[in-house]
Amino acid sequence: MLKIQEIRELIKLIDQSSIDEFTYENEGAKLLLKKSAPEAVYSHAAPAAAEAPVQQAAPVQAAQQSAGQEAPKAEEKPAAESVQDENLVKITSPMVGTFYAASSPETGNYVELGSKVKNDTVVCIVEAMKLFNEIEAETKGEIVEILAENGQLVEYGQPLFLVKPE
Known part of the structure; x- marks a missing residue:
């Protein structure tokens, strides 16, 4: 059976190579490693990052408004930058x-x-x-x-x- 360190080394080697899929079987254990296309990673990364600040900002503003505090104007600026980052x-x-x-x-x-x-x-x-x-x-x-x-x-x-x- 492979140790965690050996699995990590295999992941790194496969990540750096042109191999898209790797299967290893030994003593009844099976390890299957697949790479996803880099384009898919990049195209999905920007929208996920853009949504996260918006979802987190709303509860903070609501909590501050219910406590009688004014919501800071700085919250609006990252949302504008996130739209720009989508491209x-x-x-x-x-x-x-x-x-x-x-x-x-x-x-x-x-x-x-x-x-x-x-x-x-x-x-x-x-x-x-x-x-x-x-x-x-x-x-x-x-x-x-x-x-x-x-x-x-x-x-x-x-x-x-x-x-x-x-």
């Missing part, structure tokens, strides 16, 4: 690890604001368990926002960059 593509972290904008402190960042990227353009590195994984844009466009700080711990699925598609 942007998010490049997300495929794993938990440490975000690095460059391959070493002496070299320049892979991308900056305004950088043009293609599907195979490396945009950053995510280091996990002493393995440095190059993250590719997987979309074509222009970097309009960098959402992670150099050396920051990032989660699986966390947005790292916003790209204006071409």
